[in-house]
Amino acid sequence: xxxxxxxxxxxxxxxxxxxxxxxxxxxxxxxxxxxxxxxxxxxxxxxxxxxxxxxxxxxxxxxxxxxxxxxxxxxxxxxxxxxxxxxxxxxxxxxxxxxxxxxxxxxxxxxxxxxxxxxxxxxxxxxxxxxxxxxxxxxxxxxxxxxxxxxxxxxxxxxxxxxxxxxxxxxxxxxxxxxxxxxxxxxxxxxxxxxxxxxxxxxxxxxxxxxxxxxxxxxxxxxxxxxxxxxxxxxxxxxxxxxxxxxxxxxxxxxxxxxxxxxxxxxxxxxxxxxxxxxxxxxxxxxxxxxxxxxxxxxxxxxxxxxxxxxxxxxxxxxxxxxxxxxxxxxxxxxxxxxxxxxxxxxxxxxxxxxxxxxxxxxxxxxxxxxxxxxxxxxxxxxxxxxxxxxxxxxxxxxxxxxxxxxxxxxxxxxxxxxxxxxxxxxxxxxxxxxxxxxxxxxxxxxxxxxxxxxxxxxxxxxxxxxxxxxxxxxxxxxxxxxxxxxxxxxxxxxxxxxxxxxxxxxxxxxxxxxxxxxxxxxxxxxxxxxxxxxxxxxxxxxxxxxxxxxxxxxxxxxxxxxxxxxxxxxxxxxxxxxxxxxxxxxxxxxxxxxxxxxxxxxxxxxxxxxxxxxxxxxxxxxxxxxxxxxxxx
Numbered sequence: 001x002x003x004x005x006x007x008x009x010x011x012x013x014x015x016x017x018x019x020x021x022x023x024x025x026x027x028x029x030x031x032x033x034x035x036x037x038x039x040x041x042x043x044x045x046x047x048x049x050x051x052x053x054x055x056x057x058x059x060x061x062x063x064x065x066x067x068x069x070x071x072x073x074x075x076x077x078x079x080x081x082x083x084x085x086x087x088x089x090x091x092x093x094x095x096x097x098x099x100x101x102x103x104x105x106x107x108x109x110x111x112x113x114x115x116x117x118x119x120x121x122x123x124x125x126x127x128x129x130x131x132x133x134x135x136x137x138x139x140x141x142x143x144x145x146x147x148x149x150x151x152x153x154x155x156x157x158x159x160x161x162x163x164x165x166x167x168x169x170x171x172x173x174x175x176x177x178x179x180x181x182x183x184x185x186x187x188x189x190x191x192x193x194x195x196x197x198x199x200x201x202x203x204x205x206x207x208x209x210x211x212x213x214x215x216x217x218x219x220x221x222x223x224x225x226x227x228x229x230x231x232x233x234x235x236x237x238x239x240x241x242x243x244x245x246x247x248x249x250x251x252x253x254x255x256x257x258x259x260x261x262x263x264x265x266x267x268x269x270x271x272x273x274x275x276x277x278x279x280x281x282x283x284x285x286x287x288x289x290x291x292x293x294x295x296x297x298x299x300x301x302x303x304x305x306x307x308x309x310x311x312x313x314x315x316x317x318x319x320x321x322x323x324x325x326x327x328x329x330x331x332x333x334x335x336x337x338x339x340x341x342x343x344x345x346x347x348x349x350x351x352x353x354x355x356x357x358x359x360x361x362x363x364x365x366x367x368x369x370x371x372x373x374x375x376x377x378x379x380x381x382x383x384x385x386x387x388x389x390x391x392x393x394x395x396x397x398x399x400x401x402x403x404x405x406x407x408x409x410x411x412x413x414x415x416x417x418x419x420x421x422x423x424x425x426x427x428x429x430x431x432x433x434x435x436x437x438x439x440x441x442x443x444x445x446x447x448x449x450x451x452x453x454x455x456x457x458x459x460x461x462x463x464x465x466x467x468x469x470x471x472x473x474x475x476x477x478x479x480x481x482x483x484x485x486x487x488x489x490x491x492x493x494x495x496x497x498x499x500x501x502x503x504x505x506x507x508x509x510x511x512x513x514x515x516x517x518x519x520x521x522x523x524x525x526x527x528x529x530x531x532x533x534x535x536x537x538x539x540x541x542x543x544x545x546x547x548x549x550x551x552x553x554x555x556x557x558x559x560x561x562x563x564x565x566x567x568x569x570x571x572x573x574x575x576x577x578x579x580x581x582x583x584x585x586x587x588x589x590x591x592x593x594x595x596x597x598x599x600x601x602x603x604x605x606x607x608x609x610x611x612x613x614x615x616x617x618x619x620x621x622x623x624x625x626x627x628x629x630x631x632x633x634x
Contacts, residue, residue: 021348024355031158031358038115042108046163049101054170056094057336062178063087065329109159116156120144123364128371129438130398140364147357154357161351168344175337182313182330185321193319196312208308210341219298251519251528302342309334371440371458378460379449384548384577386449386464388412388435393444395434403442404430406602412549412579417571419590420583421624422599428583429470431599432551435581436465466542470553470583474534476521480514483541494544500574501540506533543574550575553583587625596621 036043067083070076120141124132131137147153152160187194257263310331317327389411396403405427412418420428433439434446437453446453453461474482481487483494491514498507510516510527517526518537529537542550571580571592582593590596591610598606598613598621605620606613613621 021352024352027355027358027362028158028161028351030362031155032162034119034155035112035159035162038118039108039111042105042112042159043162045101045105045108047166049098049105050163050167050170052094052097052101054167054174056091056098057332059090059094060087062329063090065326068328069326105163112156112159116148116154119155119361119365123367126369127367128369129433130371131367131369134398137364137367140360140367143360144357144364147360153354154361157350157354158358161347161354164343164347164350168340168347171336171340172344175333175340179330179333179337182316182334185316187316187319187321191319193315196316196319215298215301219294219301222294305338306335309338372454373458374454374456374461376451376455376457378456378464381548384579385414386548386579387414387447388549388579389447390431390434391445391447393434393441393446395430395439395442397439404602405434405441407444408604410597410604410607412581413594415577415579416595417575417580417582417593419593419596420581420599421585421587421590421596421621423624424585425601426599427602428599429553430602432467432553432581432583435551436467437461464547465549465551466545466547467551468535468538468542468553472534472538474518474537476517476519476523476526478515478517479510479537482518482537483514483544485541485545489544494540497540497543498537500543501536503533503536503540539574548578550578550580551583552580554585587621587628598624 032043063083063086067080067087070079070083127137144154148156151157187196253262313327313330313334316322322330390408393405393408394403395405408427408431420431422428430439434441437446437458440454448456448461448464479498480489480491480494483497484490494514495507498504507513512525517523518534519528520526539552542552582590584590594609595607596610596613597604598619600620606616613619614625616622
C-alpha cells in the first residue's frame with residue numbers, strides 16, 4: 001500500500017550548505033515566501049509605497065534645480081509659473097499616494113505581530129504528538145521567543161527587511177540617474193580647479209566615497225552582530241525570566257504564590273536570569289563600550305562623507321561646471337546615492353545577523369512528522385459497531401529504555417463498560433494515548449474492525465473517540481462553544497449534554513446562559529467555575545461529540561462524593577449504546593463496569609468483573625481493593 005506522510009513544509013530554503021551572505025539570503029528568501037503566502041498584500045502595498053516615497057524627493061530635486069537655473073538665468077515668467085505648477089501638482093499627488101499606502105502598509109505590518117505566532121502555533125497543532133512532547137521542541141520555541149523579545153529578530157524582522165532592501169535599490173537607481181552628469185560635466189580648461197577633471201582624481205575621490213559608504217553600515221552591522229552570538233549563550237537565563245514573568249500572571253498559581261511566598265523563591269532564580277541583562281552585565285558593558293563605539297564611529301564616517309560631497313560639488317559649481325540649480329540637485333542626489341548604498345549594505349548585514357534567528361525558527365518548522373497518516377476512510381456506522389483490539393502491544397516512550405507497556409492484548413467488546421485500574425505509572429494513560437493514536441506502538445498492533453489503525457486516515461480515526469483527559473483545559477470562550485467545540489452549534493443539544501452531566505440547577509442560574517464565558521480573560525461577566533464544574537463541562541463536551549467510543553480518564557477526580565455518586569448512577573444513561581473505557585484510582589467506582597482490566601508495571605495482569613477479581617485473593621486487584629476498603633471499614 002502506498003504510504004501517505006504529511007508534508008513538513010515548503011522545500012524552498014532548506015538549510016543551505018553554503019555559509020555567509022549567500023546562506024543568509026536563502027534563509028531570507030524562504031521567510032519572504034512564508035510571508036507572501038500568508039499575506040501578499042503586505043508586499044504589494046510596500047512596493048507601491050516605495051514607488052511614491054522614492055519618486056517624491058527626486059521629483060522635488062529635479063524641479064527645484066530647474067527653477068533655480070531659470071531664476072539665475074533667463075527668468076522667464078511663463079516658465080517659472082509652469083515649473084511651479086508642476087512642483088505643486090507632483091508633490092501633492094506623491095504625498096497623497098505616500099500617505100495612503102503608508103497607512104495601508106503599517107496596518108498590514110501591525111498584523112504581522114500576530115501572524116508570526118501563527119507560524120509556530122500552526123506547526124504545534126499539526127506536528128506529531130510525540131514531537132510535541134520532546135524537550136528539544138520546547139527549547140526551540142524558547143529560543144524563538146527570545147529572538148523576538150531581543151528586538152523582533154527572526155521571521156518578523158524578515159518582513160520589514162523587504163521594504164529596506166527594495167527601498168535601497170530604488171533609491172540607488174534614482175540617485176544614479178540624477179547625479180551621473182556630475183562627473184561628465186567638465187570645469188573649463190585653464191581654471192585653477194581643472195585638476196578635478198583628471199580621471200585619477202575622480203578615481204581617488206570615488207574610492208574614498210565608496211570606502212566611507214561601505215564602512216558606515218559595516219560598523220553598525222558589527223555592533224548588531226552582538227545579538228546573534230549573545231542570544232545563544234543567554235537562552236537559559238531568558239527561559240527562566242519568561243517562566244517567572246508568565247507565572248506571576250497565572251491565576252491558578254495566585255494562592256500558592258501568596259501562602260508559600262513563592263515570590264521570594266522566584267527572586268533567587270530571577271537573579272540568575274538577570275545576570276545576562278542587568279546593569280554591569282556583559283550586554284550592558286558591551287553597549288556602553290564596544291557597541292556604542294561602533295555606532296559613534298559610524299555616525300562620524302557618515303558626516304565626513306557628507307562633508308566631502310558638499311566640498312566637491314561646490315568646488316565644481318564655483319569653477320563653472322554647472323549652475324546653482326544643479327548644485328542643489330547634485331548634492332541631494334549624491335547624498336541620496338550614498339544613503340541608498342549604506343542602507344543596502346546595512347540591510348544585507350541585518351539579513352546576515354538575522355540568519356541564526358531564522359535558522360532556529362526553520363529548525364522548528366522543519367521538525368519532521370514521522371507518524372504514518374493512513375488513507376483508508378473509517379466506516380461510518382449508525383449502529384456504532386466498532387471493534388477495537390490490542391494485539392501483543394508493547395511501547396516505549398522516545399528516548400526511554402524502559403517499556404511503559406509490555407505485551408498487552410485486550411479486546412474492547414462493543415457496547416461494553418470497561419474499567420482500567422492500577423497504581424500510578426502502571427500504563428493506564430499510556431494505553432489511552434495508543435488507543436487514540438497519539439503514539440504508535442513500538443511492537444504489536446492495534447486493530448479497528450480487523451484493520452491496523454495505522455492504515456486509517458489519521459483525523460478520521462480520531463473522530464471515533466470522545467475523551468475526557470485527566471489534565472484537560474477549557475479555553476476562556478462561551479460555555480456553549482466549549483461544549484460543541486465550535487461557534488456554530490445546536491444550543492438544545494449543548495444544553496441537554498450539560499444537564500446530563502449534572503449541571504441542570506446550576507445552568508438555569510447563569511445570566512447569559514450558554515454564552516457565559518469560562519473565566520474572565522475575555523469577559524468581565526465571565527464566571528470562574530470550580531474544578532468540579534469544569535470537569536462536568538468536560539464530560540458534557542465528550543457527550544456532545546457523540547462518538548462511538550467514550551473514554552473517561554479520572555473523570556470525577558475533582559467532584560465531591562455526592563456529585564460522583566450521581567455521575568455513576570446515571571452513567572449507563574450517559575453512555576447509552578457507546579463503548580466506554582473508564583480509568584480510575586477509586587476501585588469502588590468501577591463496580592458498575594462489565595469488566596475491569598488491571599495493570600501493573602506496564603503489564604495487563606488481570607481482567608474480569610469486580611466479583612471475579614475480588615474473589616482472587618492472591619491477585620493485584622484484591623490487594624488494591626483491600627488497601628482502599630480499609631479506610632471505609634470500622
